[in-house]
Each structure stands twice: as structure tokens, then as C-alpha cells.
Amino acid sequence: MKAVNRVLVGVVGLILAGVGAAVLVGAFDLRRRWGLPLPSAWPFDGPRDVLLSRAAQTKWRGEGWWWPAVIAGLGVVVLLALWWLLAQLRRRRLRELVVDSGDGEEAVLRGRALEEAVCAEAEALEGVEHALVTLLGRRTAPEAWVGLTLAPHASPAAALSRLDGEALEHARVSAGVGRLPVEVRLRAVRHRAERVG
Structure with missing residues (x-):
């Protein structure tokens, strides 16, 4: 294309x-x-x-x-x-990934399933209130876009480190790719000020 x-x-x-x-x-x-x-x-x-x-x-x-x-x-x-x-x-969302099953055959992994798994794991991280994950790129060379909404007390560096070491590492292993380039956007959640009276 x-x-x-x-x-x-x-x-x-x-x-x-x-x-x-x-x-x-x-x-x-x-x-x-x-x-x-x-x-x-x-x-x-x-x-x-x-x-x-x-x-x-x-x-x-x-x-x-x-x-x-x-x-x-x-x-x-x-x-x-x-x-x-x-x-x-428009960015092309990746619908499926090709995974080497180890027996010389290739398996197909739905992109949406991997997105949901990474999203669920990212939202379980401490300090992350909401996550959004989109897979881009080619079937054999995926890329990811991750949007994280952090709690007010969360450390961005710690959240990024845990995201890369846990959720994204599991995604790399699941997809059978050595590299998964990622663009991460961080946002802090904003709470309305409440009047204490």
C-alpha cells in the first residue's frame, strides 16, 4: 500500500x-x-x-x-x-499477527485479542487508571500505540518501566516477536476540586 x-x-x-x-x-x-x-x-x-x-x-x-x-x-x-x-x-490498525508456532507452521493471532490482553494487564499496574492499546504496522512486524491515564499519585517513570517490563514483554513473548516498537502517551487523571465546608 x-x-x-x-x-x-x-x-x-x-x-x-x-x-x-x-x-x-x-x-x-x-x-x-x-x-x-x-x-x-x-x-x-x-x-x-x-x-x-x-x-x-x-x-x-x-x-x-x-x-x-x-x-x-x-x-x-x-x-x-x-x-x-x-x-x-489514518493509521492502519493491525487485524492479525503471524506467530511462529515452533513446528514450522505459522499461527494467526487476532490483533484485537492481543490489544485487549495488553490493555487489561496495563490497567492492572499500580498507578494506571485507564489504558488504551492499538496495534499498528505489518503482520510480521507489529508496532503498538499505548495511551495511559495515570492516577495523581503515580510516578510516570515507574509506570513506564512496569509497562515495558510486564505488559509489553508478555505481548512480545505471546506474539513471538523480538522487537515491539511502542509509542506511549501519558496523561494524568484530573479530579474536580470539591468544596469542603
């Missing part, structure tokens, strides 16, 4: 750069100023050139389907661009 995204971004970038270069060459009249040898089919010849001639602009206006088709087409392009942008920003 990452390779497809990179290729797609590269192709779109090259197209936009080419169109931008064509517009700049025409707008600043660089063909005549610098004597650039451009092909005869170059879209912009000078600053007064337009992409569509007057005849091309008015050709389809009289047709009843023209404006709805243009608006629908642009709407689809905008929706596809938004969908693609959101797909890039």
Missing part, C-alpha cells in the same frame, strides 16, 4: 509540476525572452494565451447536461481527493 501511495503521489506531483511549468513559461513569456525551443503543441504561447478558446468555452453551454456533468465530475474529484487524504492520515 505504501508503494502504491508513493507512486501515485509521485505521478500526481509530476503532472502538477508539468502543468505549473507550462503556465509559468506562457505567463512570463519565457519562450520569446529566453529563446526556449518548445514544441509547436505547447499549450501556452504567451501571456495572453488561454487554455480554452472562446469557441471551445461556449461549445457545450447550450446543452442541458453540461453544467450538471461538470459539477458532478468536479464533486467526484474533490471526494476522491478527500478520501485519499484521510486514508493517508
Whole structure:
């Protein structure tokens, strides 16, 4: 998926750069100023050139389907661009992990089950009020994101040490991975001040 995204971004970038270069060459009249040898089919010849001639602009206006088709087409392009942008920003949750069962075969471990196990073990740690665990990455190279809400009296260093030494170590052993990169976000629980009277 990452390779497809990179290729797609590269192709779109090259197209936009080419169109931008064509517009700049025409707008600043660089063909005549610098004597650039451009092909005869170059879209912009000078600053007064337009992409569509007057005849091309008015050709389809009289047709009843023209404006709805243009608006629908642009709407689809905008929706596809938004969908693609959101797909890039969203982290892919890992649905399953491949575990070496030791007999030459591979077993599949549900990502949600491992998340729930690590979450339950993290919430059992002293000073941790709430935990949220999400597995990311690839089936053979998982990564984890952990959010911990700590009690007011809890030591962040101690909570991190116990999380790594207990809950995450058990996850590494269960998943059969030597490495489990983890991003941990810590937050302190806030209690409302109560009036004592």
C-alpha cells in the first residue's frame, strides 16, 4: 500500500509540476525572452494565451447536461481527493499477527485479542487508571500505540518501566516477536476540586 501511495503521489506531483511549468513559461513569456525551443503543441504561447478558446468555452453551454456533468465530475474529484487524504492520515490498525508456532507452521493471532490482553494487564499496574492499546504496522512486524491515564499519585517513570517490563514483554513473548516498537502517551487523571465546608 505504501508503494502504491508513493507512486501515485509521485505521478500526481509530476503532472502538477508539468502543468505549473507550462503556465509559468506562457505567463512570463519565457519562450520569446529566453529563446526556449518548445514544441509547436505547447499549450501556452504567451501571456495572453488561454487554455480554452472562446469557441471551445461556449461549445457545450447550450446543452442541458453540461453544467450538471461538470459539477458532478468536479464533486467526484474533490471526494476522491478527500478520501485519499484521510486514508493517508489514518493509521492502519493491525487485524492479525503471524506467530511462529515452533513446528514450522505459522499461527494467526487476532490483533484485537492481543490489544485487549495488553490493555487489561496495563490497567492492572499500580498507578494506571485507564489504558488504551492499538496495534499498528505489518503482520510480521507489529508496532503498538499505548495511551495511559495515570492516577495523581503515580510516578510516570515507574509506570513506564512496569509497562515495558510486564505488559509489553508478555505481548512480545505471546506474539513471538523480538522487537515491539511502542509509542506511549501519558496523561494524568484530573479530579474536580470539591468544596469542603
